[in-house]
Amino acid sequence: MTAGAASPPGRVRTDLRSGVLHAVLEHPRRLGALTSAMYDELATACGRASADPGVRVLVLEGTDGAFAAGTDVRMLAEEVLGPPGSDAGAAGVAYERRVGEVLQALQDVPVPVVAVVDGPAAGAGLALVACSDVVVAGPRARFGLPVARTLGNCVPASVVAALARRAGPARTRALLLTSRMLDAREAGAVGLADVVLEAEELDAGVRDLLDGLRSAAPLALAAFKQLDRRLAAVDLPDDEDLLRACYGSSDFREGVTAFLDRRPPRWEGR
Incomplete structure (x- = not known):
């Protein structure tokens, strides 16, 4: 890539090999940050994994030392924040609901979903991890949800609940409040x-894991996943007021602007 050239747009490349559908998050130079198009393509991959009887496992993975470093902030600036005077609060709620639909589609996939993380899984990337069945971490993996330190937005109740199911309520609360990024061992x-x-x-370990999942009885695995979903079924609290308040705040506009300007944000609490 020549100096000054635009970064290639992100995409989710899918490849079905021996019953394993690989969904590869590709966004060069953006650490796999997710765009609107990538969310759509990920939803399509989930639909394929749910409908194609030839798919026995769905694998989420990144490229070049990345997994998914959240949502692309440029996209948030254009589609959520908008120009001054825009209703960023309403746009933020709509954005989170759209991402929530994709995460629900991922959770509804009847075959095992394996996340192979060997790079940052932050923000929306961590949400993908929380909604996966088995998570494999390589030495470059980093896990966290540092939005309170970076952008000043918040995450919906469904994501907090999914994280709490994995890490427990206390650890999830600490992760959100401290904005810490955990390495693979800590995760x-x-x-x-x-x-x-x-x-x-890493390569051999993932291969052995996939071989084991492919050799298991599909109906048994699907039943285990369904039982897990039923046990996890809870009525989530309403979170629209919190999402609207954070996305519609001056702090969120400052956080996005500061991120794109590559400077620390100056929070004002309003």
């Missing part, structure tokens, strides 16, 4: 990662 210790592998073990 394994708190339950965000199920398998932690060194670089030289």
